[in-house]
Amino acid sequence: MPWSNQGGGPWGSGPKGPWGSGPQSSGPTPPDLEDLLRRSQDKLKNVLPGGGGLNALSILLIAAAAVVIWGLSGFFRVEPDERGVVLRFGKVSREVAPGLNYHLPYPIETVQTPKVTRVNRIDIGMQLEDRRGQTTMRDIPQESLMLTGDENIVDVDFSVLWVIKASGAAQYLFNIQNPEGTVKAVAESAMREVIGRSEITPVLTGARQGIETAVHKLIQETLDEYNAGIQINQVQMQKVDPPQQVIAAFRDVQAARADQERVRNEAESYAKRVVPEAKGRASQIEQVAGAYKDQAIAEARGAASRFNNVLDEYKKAPDVTRQRMYLETMERLFEGTDKIIMDGNAGNGIVPYLPLGELNPRRSQQASPQTPAQPNRPTAGPATGGAR
Secondary structure (H helix, E strand, C coil): CCHHHHCCCCCCCCCCCCCCCCCCCCCCCCCCHHHHHHHHHHHHHHHCCCCCCCCHHHHHHHHHHHHHHHHHCCEEEECCCECEEEEECCEEEEEECCEEEECCCCCCEEEECCECCCCEEEEECEEEEEECCEEEEEECHHHHEEECCCCCEEEEEEEEEEEECCCCHHHHHHCCCCHHHHHHHHHHHHHHHHHHCCCHHHHHCCCHHHHHHHHHHHHHHHHHHHCCCEEEEEEEEEEEECCHHHHHHHHHHHHHHHHHHHHHHHHHHHHHHHHHHHHHHHHHHHHHHHHHHHHHHHHHHHHHHHHHHHHHHHHHCHHHHHHHHHHHHHHHHCCCCCCCCCCCCCCCCCCCCCCHHHHCHHHHHHCCCCCCCCCCCCCCCCCCCCCC
16 A cells, blocks of 8 residues: 555655655745746747747757857966877877977867976985975985995985976876886986995095995986986985994094094105105215225225336346335324434534424424414424434
8 A cells, every 4th residue: 555645645745754754845946947947948049040940040059059169178278397299089199399389179088287497406315304494404314324345334315306308298298107106216226226236435525426326327317218217417425324333343444544544644755755855865875985985096006006106116126126115104293293313423513403394394384474483492302313
């Protein structure tokens, strides 16, 4: 038995529901759809020519207007920092330059406009955080700790700046799924490869620029192999330090190496100053020794020549030569003395006049010109025969 025939349904008479009360009519009344349609038809009739119903001409005009509006929807504008990529049924059709452009209306063609001049930045090994208006850096050890070629560990934080290639907007949009994640993964891999080929000392000291250049080149080559449409502008090494746990000991080692280098430089400087001086003195001694050698040889040769001459003379007249040699020897022996030696027969009979001052030139020369002239006094006693 239908409940409508029971004057209100199975819950009794009147507009009641299953819980004993019927719907309330105190809320807003919903619009009458039939009334709305009727009023829209009236307005359309007033707009259309003839004021009547939809004839063939009206339908044609409406269709033409719709086609025109649909066709005008294909105009689009590409901003100066963007590159337009037109897709036809989802496939890349062409790239367009900045300015006003046109493509076939949706759904035939669509356009995407990635920004090709915006410089993107990816930090690896660190993360910048904004806390209460202050930017702080948080280290990420799983990204920054890297193994060097000499089996040491170094903490490297670096940043990669990249843009979309002007001619690679379509590649950027469709060849890689996650551009930022791809760049980050490739950059971290490239840095680990370069650090793995280097030793820790140049990495920590003066090889940063070379490492940046090598990593930049390796990242770009890898992304080009992927046809990622990404251009790497710069690789910046922000921090290169030993791990936090050993940084104090490492700094001590660096200080010791600096001291070693300083002492080595001082020693080399001292050697550069002393060695030439020693070489000069050695050369001077060699020259003096050579001169002495030449002098000694010449003197020996002269003495030998004199001896040979004396020998020749001695062979010719032995007595005379022997006497002469004796006299010359005695003269040489007593040359420095103030003794006067006379022949023992010289003083027989009379006392000879002896101008001792004139006979002794040395003594006369020792007398100072300012000293008053002193009378020559005999320095020797009365002449006797024989030598004294």
